[in-house]
Amino acid sequence: MNIGRRSFLSFLIGGAAGTALSPLPWKLTDDISIWSQNWPWTPVPATGEVTYANTTCTLCPGGCGISVRKIDERCVKIEGTPGHPVNDGGVCPLGSSGLQVLYGPARIKTPLKRVGERGQGRWMAISWEDALAQTADKLTELREGGQPQSVACLSGRTYGTMPSLLQRFMAAYGSPNFMTVPSMRDSYALTFAAMNGQTAMAGFDTENTDFVLSFGSGIIDGWGSPVRMFRANSAWQGGRGKVVQAEPRLSNTAAKSDIWAPIRPGTDAALALGMAHVIILEKRYRSDFVSNYTTGFDAFKTMVMAGYSPEKVAQITGVEKNTIVSLARSFARASRPLAICGRGRGEVPGSMNEFMAVHALNALVGVINRPGGVWALPEPGYIQWSGPDLDAVAIAGGRRQRLDGAGSSNPAASLPNRFFTTVAAGEDYPIEAMFISGANPDFDFLNNQRVAEAMAKIPFVVSFSSLMDDTARNADLILPDHVYLERYEDVPAPMGFQRPIIGLCRPAVTPQFNTMHTGDVIIQLAQTLGGTLADAFPWDNYEVCLQDTLGDQWDTLVEEGYAMDEGFSPAPWADMFGSRKFDFTAAGIRNGFVPVPIAGDDITYPLVLMPYDSMRVASGAIGNTPFMTKTVDENVLLHGMAFVQINPVTAGSLGLRQGDKAELTTPAGKAEVRTDLFEGIMPGVIAMPRGMGRTPYDKKLMKHGVSTNPLVSSVEDPISGLEAAWGVRAKLSKA
Amino acid sequence: MSTTEEHANEVPAEIADKKETTPETKKESAIGYVILFFFVGLIASLIVGWIIFPRLLYSQKSQPFDFNHAVHLDLVDEGCQSCHYFREDGSFSGVPKLAQCIDCHEEVNGEDPNEEIFVTEYVWKEREVPWLIYSKQPDCVFFSHVAHVSEDSLYDGKDCVTCHGYHGESETLRPYQYNRITNISRDIWGHNIAGFARNSWDRAKMDDCAKCHAEARDAASRRNLKAPTTRFITNIIDVAFPGTRPAGKGSSVQTERGACFECHK
């Protein structure tokens, strides 16, 4: 047989013809196109019944109302609740990516007991029964040994039933060491206590302000209730008001402001006093307020007249003399001006001297408790539990000195900052057990090496975190809470909101894992411990406690999602300052500008490093969501490397170019960084975003960038004792 | 390297062949072989294309358990929509969820082993049944049921039959066949590998949608008052601005003038 090349070709042609006459090529083409349009790995939203669950976001202190869009039992999107008084339909990047918190891989799925070394990440899953029994045993042992004071508790939230339950537990158990994580809210409260003469929270009537003078506050970088501030800022931009931003760096807020006054870092109080000088000199202050409702004005006047002329202030702050004068004039001339402070997001409480100087400006122009001004709000008062009754152990333990020294020599309510220093130094009595809820001190506190040292001395650390955050990772036992989309909670007092309001956080979905509400854990622990502790927690569970506590307001909360005192108006001057006048000479401001010294000498460390806040990087106990990390610019974070912003002039003198690798050294620590040349930052100052470089969480977040917290040495405010470091001296050298 | 060597061997062999046969016989036998091999190739590829390929292309699974539509249809009052209903917002509920079945099937009612599987494996364990949906379109397809059925048909199911055939009267669930490449149900392309369809429910590709839409459009233009107006306007545009109106091409129901793709490219 002769099968030559032609036969073979003929076979192929026949084959081709036959194939063309069969459906094979046409069908395959179609299938491949369908396949390529529907990659199997592309996530596709499920179809099903669409519903919305209205709840309140607790990812930051903003208290926004959110509507969770659900398809059947799966949450698919978070939107702002339209018409909500705080955020009216708006939502921030963190809030909108909350589903990545709910469904993300960082969730802790069941109670965990450490089996390896601390921080090694080796855990054993245990049952809730075991977890609660082990905790109760430890607590019983300490209490029977007569050391109830050796148990400490740190809560991330200040107001509401959750921190109150924790506080009540500590009181009934017999420990004075209950703390909350302080922020600018505490500095404002202390300023009000010292100058207004009363306990109150600060609210800002930003909807009605027409001139905002911001001392480094990140109006659109997360200050106050972030979405609300975005809306206020848009209104000002739309012609409702002017924004002046005094800040060393061209932040987003500064970039969008009407006037940006670059100011030497840490000299904000001096600028405020300089403006007070102009206002007083030119008699532009509200004399009806000043003469009728204040005390110490003459002394204040003498102080600012002597020390804070625009020339002198220009020397201190670097802001030009004329700018100071014109800013002071336009501030005083505005019909509803407002001065605000609290750097960036306001997470670091800051310098009391600065808060008081700024508050004094508000007093001068008479906007305390006036439309568009700063209002004194009553603290939420709906939690009216009686007792608790204390047994002898609790009384004895409760009488012990708090380890953070708050409340006695210090006006601040809690000073976890100092607590960790004291524990690390091994001063006073030891801490044997520590409970941490809604806070991440191992990451969040400045100079957090101290926290690590303190934690190393505490033999039993219990975390209630729902996510594997830095603190949970170093704990001995994790009793995971539900995340906010799975639980009930009252969310009172959104940061800076000007009316009393409670938001209701309620489950949008049933708990996805074997987690338990921390409220239930506390109630069950108390009941296991028995005696007066059990009596102090008579509720069957947290939900019952919440309903009982809210009483009449519960129905409104369920129906509306929030309960607001619509008719609230701040107390008129005559009521507020009738018996106790506004004090211009409170201890923090009496002596004029007192700079907060930051760590490091300027010869070894010629630069100043300032952490800054950004809406794209979460810095609280909740880490960045993957979605947010994606929004971070590549001159902030690239391939996991963090950038420091540096002025081209400074960079030039150090021989650094854009993107160069450099070693950043501060008195507290070292980090590998890259340089980002940025003309919007003052020469000599460098800046990095706060909140990156977390250790655990999931793979997408781990070791992304550099955390500024270990680099910045902690500085206590001389008056409040709260954290006041606004930066640290630093050195940058080419790597 | 090795290829060069192979080639080196081939060439002399061919030359040797040419030398040994006479030109005549060589030509005849060569043509015969050429024709023979053409048909061998043709038939082999036709067999592959029409018979082997479809078998390779599709695989099949059986449903979690069997279900008798006919029995259920007899028991309900509102036809198909008793179970496959429209939600208040107009979206279509599709295959029923456990919650709908639970009313009757909280316990095993009858003898049927399939019901027993359903109750013990799904109802009691609160697991949704992972039904394999014959008519499931790829994820990139948007289809609104509510726009395609008339009010009456919610009860008599007439419009359901147009696309789903007499599934509602079936007594058992046939095996679910799916395409190995796309993972899509065979019902979408249709069971005929060449794409021929005898009934409107035999296929559910874009062409089939377009065909129905074209028919509906023609029917509408015959009775609808709007059509002449539209035609009038387009004529004016054509006369006033010749060449500006996008003109469809070809004879496909998707691409011809006035069809979907004329505007939705």
Ligand code: SF4
């Ligand atoms: S601003 Fe805060 S409360 Fe509001 S959505 Fe964002 S994270 Fe949630």
